[in-house]
Amino acid sequence: MNQPTAIPRHFASDNYAGICPEAWSALAEANRDHVAGYGEDTWTQHAADLIRELFETNCEVFFVFNGTAANSLALASMGQSYHSILCHETAHVETDECGAPEFFSNGMKVLQVAGPNGKIDPDGIERMVKKRSDVHYPKPRAVSITQATELGTVYSVGEVKAIWAKAKQFGLKLHMDGARFANAVASLGVAPKEITWQAGVDVLCFGGTKNGTHVGDAVVFFNRELAHEFDYRCKQSGQLASKMRFLSAPWVGMLKDGAWLRHAAHANAMAQLLHELLRDISEVKILFPRQANAVFAELPPHVIVALRQVGWKFYTFIGQGGCRFMCAWDTCEEDVRRFAGDVKRLLVEAPKEISQSAPNHRKL
Numbered sequence: 001m002n003q004p005t006a007i008p009r010h011f012a013s014d015n016y017a018g019i020c021p022e023a024w025s026a027l028a029e030a031n032r033d034h035v036a037g038y039g040e041d042t043w044t045q046h047a048a049d050l051i052r053e054l055f056e057t058n059c060e061v062f063f064v065f066n067g068t069a070a071n072s073l074a075l076a077s078m079g080q081s082y083h084s085i086l087c088h089e090t091a092h093v094e095t096d097e098c099g100a101p102e103f104f105s106n107g108m109k110v111l112q113v114a115g116p117n118g119k120i121d122p123d124g125i126e127r128m129v130k131k132r133s134d135v136h137y138p139k140p141r142a143v144s145i146t147q148a149t150e151l152g153t154v155y156s157v158g159e160v161k162a163i164w165a166k167a168k169q170f171g172l173k174l175h176m177d178g179a180r181f182a183n184a185v186a187s188l189g190v191a192p193k194e195i196t197w198q199a200g201v202d203v204l205c206f207g208g209t210k211n212g213t214h215v216g217d218a219v220v221f222f223n224r225e226l227a228h229e230f231d232y233r234c235k236q237s238g239q240l241a242s243k244m245r246f247l248s249a250p251w252v253g254m255l256k257d258g259a260w261l262r263h264a265a266h267a268n269a270m271a272q273l274l275h276e277l278l279r280d281i282s283e284v285k286i287l288f289p290r291q292a293n294a295v296f297a298e299l300p301p302h303v304i305v306a307l308r309q310v311g312w313k314f315y316t317f318i319g320q321g322g323c324r325f326m327c328a329w330d331t332c333e334e335d336v337r338r339f340a341g342d343v344k345r346l347l348v349e350a351p352k353e354i355s356q357s358a359p360n361h362r363k364l
């Protein structure tokens with residue numbers, strides 16, 4: 001095998017990407033200011049107003065450092081410590097937040113619901129709620145869905161509404177983990193309001209980091225009652241940024257001329273190209289419908305090892321041979337073609353005997 005030249009961009013996670021130019025220039029501009037801290041500044045006001053404009057409603061907006069904090073605090077605001085939250089078994093809040101939703105809610109239990117392609121089956125909500133109604137069971141209080149999902153699929157407007165119908169039937173609140181919300185909007189081509197408050201979402205955790213900011217996700221309360229004293233929750237959990245403008249200014253940069261959606265559409269298009277190139281290779285099996293910025297595929301184990309040996313980074317956390325290839329705002333067509341070319345080449349060239357097994361990374 002030839003020694004590769006340096007690989008510029010990987011397919012491990014969209015958080016491998018740097019800060020996009022729009023967020024970066026807003027940060028630089030905010031850095032020239034000498035203004036009040038803790039969100040009492042015009043950048044934060046402007047960013048929240050742009051979010052209200054985007055969703056075409058008078059929502060309450062808070063900026064926190066990351067998605068885990070956004071999800072955990074949003075879920076904590078929905079109920080009491082004896083309540084439970086229903087989510088898909090692959091949900092980030094269940095598998096990748098180290099128990100933060102339980103911790104910040106002082107004990108709400110996360111209960112898992114199954115469903116194909118990373119999406120909750122609405123009937124599964126009913127089964128979970130009806131399973132028990134006694135005082136010994138943590139009372140279901142909220143449903144959490146991820147949009148786009150952890151498996152790179154996207155809930156349609158109808159699917160979110162079907163979940164809402166079940167949630168309403170059983171008096172449950174609806175939370176949306178939107179770490180990749182932008183990718184879902186770009187994929188569906190709908191107005192953001194159509195898959196959020198108009199489809200019953202009470203609180204959206206709107207991810208900025210994977211979309212191109214340096215840090216900082218927005219907690220967007222469409223159900224404004226739930227935002228009651230949320231500022232205290234943020235402060236107590238260490239999520240009230242002293243120099244808040246450096247969390248909010250990038251949102252101004254991203255939202256003011258649509259960069260958030262352009263970058264997401266680009267990442268989705270790169271995943272679509274990768275999907276097209278990989279699906280033509282007979283030894284590669286695509287695992288889930290490609291609807292956002294990820295491709296999940298099963299590759300022969302010797303190819304996974306060889307790809308890593310030539311320097312590619314990606315995650316394999318979904319069983320034998322299952323790989324996740326994630327595209328970001330900075331992924332180029334050239335990266336995609338080079339990677340797909342390496343897959344094809346290594347299928348033939350790489351030794352079939354594997355001396356070392358592929359490490360089983362966790363997702364990010």
Ligand SMILES: *Cc1c(COP(=O)(O)O)cnc(C)c1O
Nearest residue numbers: 066067068069092146177179364
């Ligand atoms: C990345 C991600 C988050 C947020 O993770 P942080 O590392 O806490 O910012 C939340 N949900 C999903 C589905 C994610 O992929």
